[in-house]
Amino acid sequence: MSADGPGAVSADRIGTSGSIYDLGYQRYRGQRLGRAYAFRSLYLHGLAASFGIGRSTRSKVIPIGLFAIALVPALIELGVTALAGEALRPVRLDNYFSLVGTVMVLFGAAVAPELGSRDQRHHVLSLYFSRALERRDYAVARLAALLTAMLAIALIPEFVLYLGTALVRSDPVSYLSNNADQPGLILGSGIVVALQVTGVALAIASLTPRRAYATGGIVAYWFIADGLGSLIASITPPPTAAASQFTSWTHDAVLLSPSLVGDGAVRWFFGTAPEDALARADLAGWVYVLAALVYAAIGIAVVLRRFHRIAA
Amino acid sequence: MAEPSRPPFDPSTAPLAAVHAARWYGNVVAVNDVTFAVGPGVTGLLGPNGAGKSTLLNMLAGLLAPSSGAVLVEGQPAREHPAIYRHVALAPERDAAYGFLTGREFALLSARLARLPDPEAAARRAIALVDMEEAADRPIAGYSKGMRQRVKLGAALVHDPRILLLDEPFNGMDPRQRLHMMTLLDGMAREGRVILFSSHILEEVERLAQQVLVMVAGRLAAAGDYRAIRRLMTDRPHTFTLRTSDDRAIAARLLTEDAVLGVQIANGGLDVRAADYGSFTRLVARVAASAGVSLYELRPTDETLESVFSYLVAG
Amino acid sequence: MGRNGVFRQLFVLTMRQALGRRRAVIAVLAGAIPVLVAVIYRLVSGEDPQGWSADLLNGIVVTTLLPLVALIFGTSVLGGEIEDGTIVYLLVRPVPRREIVAAKILVAATTTTVIVGVSAAVALLVSLPGSAGYGLVVASVVGIAWGALIYATIAVVLSLFTTHALIVGLIYVYLWEGVIAGLFAGTRLASVHQYVLGVAAALDPIQPSALPAHLSLAGSVGLGALVAGAATVLAVWRLAGFEVAERP
Incomplete structure (x- = not known):
């Protein structure tokens, strides 16, 4: 506040002449931090908003509740292993995605x-784009924020399971050294599935300003495509004269199912054999990794294009 | 804690009444212990943005429950008696509309929901009332802000209500439409209807309202005829313009009086600031007579609603 | 112009809201997918039509399409008016709140039944030709109508309590019905999915065992009616005390 405070330019309030009161407004004279700082701020704000941080308690319930639910299988597995040994291993690193996908x-x-969607709904994109931020920065910051949140859900439960399994053992150090490749596999598979979900979800959300449409669209795409892919893949043509023809192009429809693609990619990382529909499809494991990355790339491209073109 | 005082009116007979009504959201108080009654005629609900005008209107209309106290429409809380909407109308402030309906369809829907015996006729009348015949058969989605506002008002009035609660009714209208709506409301008030409308535009309230309720930061700062309110503000000097046969002579005399705070000779007259309204008017006559000066004109200059309002809002 | 007049107004208004927007087009496109799968099945294989048709019905129509369409319509019939602020125009009229709730639920249930029911019927007639298909078509459409009503009621009541009604409903469907009910048999008592399967399996004259139903017809009808009834009462109570959003 300047030395002469508000009201200093006082005038007779009742007089007919005009008067201007100094309310202490000032110009910003500090350093302007530029594009990188704006990007970082938008990224961190988006990440916090993903978990409802900085919003009301009601906004935190769903994201934090879902994060907690993703941890449940790991905690159950650790509890069962601690009490009953490891005869049964229903929850493993290689099938964790199929449980919490x-x-x-x-x-x-x-x-x-x-x-x-939110910024489109409230017509505030123009406020972002009129800053040091470029359109692409906005899109990338949004993608990075969702990807980071998604990685937290994909990776933290698996690391809890991995480290917890070691701690339950009598000799954690030898377990960790025998399974030293696991952290890398968790990381690699987690990044692939998180990229896939992030790309698809943000692409659909960016196409509509309405939150309900975005939510419905994401769930509709994912689960209808799952049903479509599994059902087509379950169709096997009747054995013909060439009895060896057991496989069919229909089996490759697993690639339409985003869940099965993610599952196949994770199994490729951990080197475990595919089951059911994936076994029938008999595709090389890297195909699923490629497919997951292609879905992610399409999603990212849609997001970049949308925010590049949108009128704001 | 002291017992809340009894209101100086009978809330069971007043068309609109609030008795120690308050509404808060978490720890934000939107309306704070408000007591008033509104009778027939036009009453302006005045206050800066965020003063709690919409909250108060929504409480009266039964769309919000008071956190404490009571709001009554014809002696009943609207929230528990939807039947009261046969006689009550609300035009909300929010610019919401069924965009896929035409103006006429919206009026007709409103008439049917109001259970009117001849909804078609009522809808026609409402559309004519707000001068919307031309655009009545186009979807509301394509309307301008002023047209949406008029259709909203027309639909609100479709059941010929006794009590009208209008939240910023002239928002977005051009001056001609504004004038038309004011004439309309004025006519309805003369028929004995109860009209409470909110505005932060003083000129609107001044032209239309006989009574005002002034809200500042959630509290009722003043209620009644605004000229009477002004006279109650004894801590504020009153200003008058005087035209006399000898301005300088009377100025010198007036300056010797305690009740006169300042005198200024302006072009063609004398501007006087006085401590009190009543005593000054008596004083000026006496002074003029003793000085042998003729008074041509004595006019209070800050009895406009604007000056009343600015005093109240500035505290 | 009596009570039925007002109800009809609300029903027609809501129907125009529901069908006027893009989501109706998307819902219809989604409904085309089971038909597409059935066509592929007929072209490629055609083996074990009864078993595969049951898989089709349970695998995509009842588990995914029905709850999704019902929740999207159910959360928007009233939730959309709350979001847009138009709900005020209904509330300041002398209309019993139960008529508003009933009209909203019925529109959501009707549109869902038509979209998902037609989708299921056409898909089943393709995958299960001949008279064998008719029984399953009738059984599944009745089951879908029952499920649409229950899901729509749940969705309407959710939309009166939270602006996140759709995601809450989807979490219930995909986590509770999809994952938890598969692990813990007892939770099937509280699964709308099972009420649908219970009705459809009981009415299918040909092969009632092809659907993984765990509840009897009486159980499915009774429990479903209990859920829908309780949700309707709750919705009417909530709407009667509804407060317009004042602060953003």
């Missing part, structure tokens, strides 16, 4: 609209 998609359906 639904949670990741619901998380994306809950959060991606906050990041991708």
Whole structure:
């Protein structure tokens, strides 16, 4: 505040002449921090918003609740292993995605609209684009924020399971050294599936300003494509004269199912044999990794293009 | 804690009444212990943005429950008696509309929901009332802000209500439409209807309202005829313009009086600031007579609603 | 112009809201997918039509399409009016709140039944030709109508309590019905999915065992009616005390 405070330019309030009161408004004279700082701010703000941080308690319930649900299988597995030994291993690192993939998609359906639709709904994109930030920066910051949140859901439960399994053992050090490749595999597979869910979710969210449409669209795409892919893949043509013809192009429809693609990619990382529909499809494991990355790339391209073109 | 005082009116007979009504959201108080009654005629609900005008209107209309106290429409809380909407109308401030309906369809829907015996006729009348016949058969989605506002008002009035609660009714209208709506409301008030409308535009309220309720930061700062309110503000000097046969002579005399705070000779007259309204008017006559000066004109200059309002809002 | 007049107004208004927007087009496109799969099945294989048709019905129509369409319509019929602020125009009229709730639920249930029911019927007639298909078509459409009503009621009541009604409903469907009910048999008592399957399996004269139903017809009808009834009462109570959003 300047030395002569508000009201210093006082005048007779009742007089007919005009008067201007100094309310202490000032110009910003500090350093302007530029594009990189704006990008970082937008990224961190988006990440916080993903978990409802800085919003009301009601906004935190769903994202943090979903994150907690993603941890449940790991905690159950650790509890069972601690009490009963490891005869049964229903929850493993290589099938963790098939258990919590639904949670990741619901998380994306809950959060991606906050990041991708909300600013369109409130017509505030122009406020961002008129700053040091470029359109692409905005899109990338949104993608990076959702990806980071998604990685937290994909990676933290698996690391809890991995480290917890070591701690339950009598000799954690030898377990960790025998399984030294696991952290890398968790990281690699987690990044692939998180990229896939993030790309798809934010692409759909960026196409509509309405949160309900975005949420519905994300869930509709994911689960209808899942049903479509599994059902087509379940069709096997009747054995013909060439009895050896057991495989069919229909089996490759697993690639339409985003869940099965993610599952196949994770199994390729951990080197475990595919089951059911994936076994029938008999595709090389890297094909699923490639497919997951292609879905992610399409999603990212849609997001970049949308925010490049949108009128703001 | 002291017992809340009884209101100086009978809330069971007043068309609109609030008795120690308050509404808060978490720890934000939107309306703070408000007591008033509104009778027939036009009453302006005045206050800066965020003063709690919409909250108060929504409470009266039964769309918000008071956190404490009571709001009554014809002696009943609207929230528990939807039947009261046969006689009550609300035009909300928010610019919401069924964009896919035409103006006429919206009026007709409103008439049917109001359970009117001849909804078609009522809808026609409402459309004519707000001068919307030309655009009535186009979807509301394509309307301008002023047209949406008029259709909203027309639909609100479709059931010929006794009590009208209008939240910023002239928003977005051009001056001609504004004038038309004011004439309309004025006519309805003369028929004995109860009209409470909010505005932060003083000129609107001044032209239309006989009574005002002034809200500042959630509290009722003043209620009644605004000229009477002004006279109650004894801590504020009153200003008058005087035209006399000898301005300088009377100026010198007036300056010797305690009740006169300042005198200024302006072009063609004398501007006087006085401590009190009543005593000054008596004083000026006495002074003029003793000085042998003729008074041509004595006019209070800050009895406009604007000056009343600015005093109240500035505290 | 009596009570039925007002109800009809609300029903027609809501129907125009529901069908006037893009989501109706998307819902219809989604409904085309089971038909597409059935066509592929007929072209490629055609083996074990009864077993595969049951998989089709359970695998995509009842588990995914029905709850999704019902929740999208159910959360928007009233939730859209709340979001847009138009709900005020209904509330300041002398209309019993139960008529508003009933009209909204019925529109959501009707549109869902038509979209998902037609989708299921056409898909099943393709995958299960001949008279064998008719029984399953009738059984599944009745089951879908029952499920649409229950899901729509749940969706309407959710939309009166939270602006995140759709995601809450989807979490219930895909985590509770999809994952938890598969692990813990007891939770099937509280699964709308099972009420649908219970009705459809009981009415299918040909092969009632092809659907993974765990509840009897009486159980599916009784529990479903209990859920829908309780949700309707709750919705009417909530709407009667509804407060317009004042602060953003």
